[in-house]
Amino acid sequence: SDGFICLSNVFCADNPNFCARRAAQKHFQSTFQTLYQNKAIPFPDPHHNGKYLLKCGVKHGYREIVMRSPGRYELSLLPHTALGPSFDNFCLDAQIKALTKECNDSLLLEMCLNVLQNHSFINLVRGCLSSTKNTFEKDIYLCNISLVIATPGAVDQHWHADGGHIDLSKHGTPHCINIFFPLCDLFLENGPTELRPGTHYHTRKLAAMMLAAKARKTLRKAVTPMLKYGDALVFDHRILHRGRANMYNEDRPILVMTFAKRWFRDLLNFPRNSMYDEIKQLG
Numbered sequence: 001s002d003g004f005i006c007l008s009n010v011f012c013a014d015n016p017n018f019c020a021r022r023a024a025q026k027h028f029q030s031t032f033q034t035l036y037q038n039k040a041i042p043f044p045d046p047h048h049n050g051k052y053l054l055k056c057g058v059k060h061g062y063r064e065i066v067m068r069s070p071g072r073y074e075l076s077l078l079p080h081t082a083l084g085p086s087f088d089n090f091c092l093d094a095q096i097k098a099l100t101k102e103c104n105d106s107l108l109l110e111m112c113l114n115v116l117q118n119h120s121f122i123n124l125v126r127g128c129l130s131s132t133k134n135t136f137e138k139d140i141y142l143c144n145i146s147l148v149i150a151t152p153g154a155v156d157q158h159w160h161a162d163g164g165h166i167d168l169s170k171h172g173t174p175h176c177i178n179i180f181f182p183l184c185d186l187f188l189e190n191g192p193t194e195l196r197p198g199t200h201y202h203t204r205k206l207a208a209m210m211l212a213a214k215a216r217k218t219l220r221k222a223v224t225p226m227l228k229y230g231d232a233l234v235f236d237h238r239i240l241h242r243g244r245a246n247m248y249n250e251d252r253p254i255l256v257m258t259f260a261k262r263w264f265r266d267l268l269n270f271p272r273n274s275m276y277d278e279i280k281q282l283g
Helices: 017-037 092-105 107-116 119-128 199-216
Strands: 004-007 065-069 072-076 140-150 176-182 193-195 232-236 241-243 252-261
Touching: 017 072, 017 107, 017 140, 017 252, 092 107, 092 140, 107 140, 107 176, 107 252, 119 176, 119 232
Parallel strands: none
Antiparallel strands: 004 232, 065 072, 072 140, 140 252, 176 232, 176 252, 193 241
16 A cells, blocks of 8 residues: 565675666766767766766666756666567566577676575565566566666655556556665665655545545655665656755665566657667757
8 A cells, every 4th residue: 555665685796886877977987988989068077167968868868877856867778689579579588598698798787686596585576566466567668778877966756647647547566666775774864765655555546546645644645765785666657756956975886677567668758769879969
């Protein structure tokens, strides 16, 4: 009924958090270098002279990176080979095989592969996406792998859901879930994720149902799980949540794995155009 759960020690300690953070930072810097080389931004950095070089929102981003809010970026990591030429006959087992070939040079993908090969964890994912209690959903796939980085000075996000309901006339079981793996310990100053428990029910008709919940005094207070490196936050795509401001002096990286039922396609969170495509000249 909460719309989320927290899990401890999902990652083993084989990869210390400084290695994971370093891998995240390397990918972040490399992405901005590519944007600069392709003349998408005037400098190879997230900001220059106090100004962010990417604009906020999907329409100003790329398939590889979107700035969700000032100073907060999401970078897609899932190789195209792990999505296959067609979704029609693709499944999680095929994705695992594809990722096995891709993860040799990527610590972050290797960490994701370890999660995918954890049968207990994947059964939990299948259970979360099941249409009936105490069963496992067989037809699921890895919708995306991404990296969310809140840079120092990133502000509080607005409350939002990552996706909508399939049927607005009634509440359905989850069709898509996000799993956040912090690559550092979280504390209030570095911008943990805040959630409104139970609001995955309200986002079907947000204004009316939130107003009704307030009137009935059933709207629950926001919670902010303080996860450690190795922990995981699993939540319904439809729940209201936000990243808190990063008031610390270091980036706050979170590795994200998004799972969905095979019939669902997420067409909202990343654009189709790539930073490797021909990019319009600056100005």
